[in-house]
Amino acid sequence: EVQLVESGGGLVKPGGSLRLSCAASGFTFNIYNMNWVRQAPGKGLEWVSSITTSGSFTYYADSVKGRFTISRDNAKNSLYLQMNSLRAEDTAVYYCARAGSWGPPDYWGQGTLVTVSS
Amino acid sequence: DIQMTQSPSSLSASVGDRVTITCRASQGIRSDLAWYQQKPGKAPKRLIYSASSLPSGVPSRFSGSGSGTQFTLTISSLQPEDFATYYCLQYNSYPWTFGQGTKVDIK
Numbered sequence: 620e621v622q623l624v625e626s627g628g629g630l631v632k633p634g635g636s637l638r639l640s641c642a643a644s645g646f647t648f649n650i651y652n653m654n655w656v657r658q659a660p661g662k663g664l665e666w667v668s669s670i671t672t673s674g675s676f677t678y679y680a681d682s683v684k685g686r687f688t689i690s691r692d693n694a695k696n697s698l699y700l701q702m703n704s705l706r707a708e709d710t711a712v713y714y715c716a717r718a719g720s721w722g723p724p725d726y727w728g729q730g731t732l733v734t735v736s737s
Numbered sequence: 738d739i740q741m742t743q744s745p746s747s748l749s750a751s752v753g754d755r756v757t758i759t760c761r762a763s764q765g766i767r768s769d770l771a772w773y774q775q776k777p778g779k780a781p782k783r784l785i786y787s788a789s790s791l792p793s794g795v796p797s798r799f800s801g802s803g804s805g806t807q808f809t810l811t812i813s814s815l816q817p818e819d820f821a822t823y824y825c826l827q828y829n830s831y832p833w834t835f836g837q838g839t840k841v842d843i844k
Contacts, residue, residue, distance in 0.1 A: 663837050664775075664838070666833040728780065
């Protein structure tokens with residue numbers, strides 16, 4: 620069974636940093652692209668970032684470019700999102716999602732809540 | 738960036754109704770479009786990929802059509818468990834973009 624479990628969310632002050640993790644199991648992690656998608660409270664879905672199988676290529680939404688860094692450790696079956704210079708508008712549930720080659724996300728984690736507030 | 742315009746933003750329907758939701762892309766995206774269903778407090782669930790392909794386990798009352806810039810999600814006979822919010826996603830090029838969502842509630 621495919622499982623994606625996010626962790627690392629919490630309350631952080633504006634300008635602070637947080638590192639999200641996503642532990643993957645039930646599939647061969649290193650052959651799938653991985654993604655982060657977020658959802659602000661009461662709002663729609665927003666794609667944040669994607670990383671290819673080996674980590675060679677990464678992509679970011681303009682809203683997070685230069686502040687967030689996506690990475691993966693295939694030996695640990697884990698995906699990460701380093702978030703720096705956090706803003707109130709980054710408050711959201713962050714989902715980790717698996718995607719096939721050049722395909723859309725198929726499996727999603729349950730999400731972790733990040734709250735940016737003073 | 739490719740903009741996805743989804744309509745309507747909400748609709749009220751009864752069990753057994755046929756429901757149609759549309760997404761329009763600001764430029765051609767071939768068939769690189771997926772549809773997701775999301776219930777409150779839950780992660781999105783993929784319903785359709787490649788505009789019209791149904792993953793295994795998704796009921797056949799869901800169908801998708803379109804290519805280029807115009808896409809449609811159809812629920813042929815709405816069931817109680819289908820009351821949810823639906824999103825389209827274009828994955829033709831980065832940045833990926835979602836539609837604004839369509840909330841389907843009980844009439």
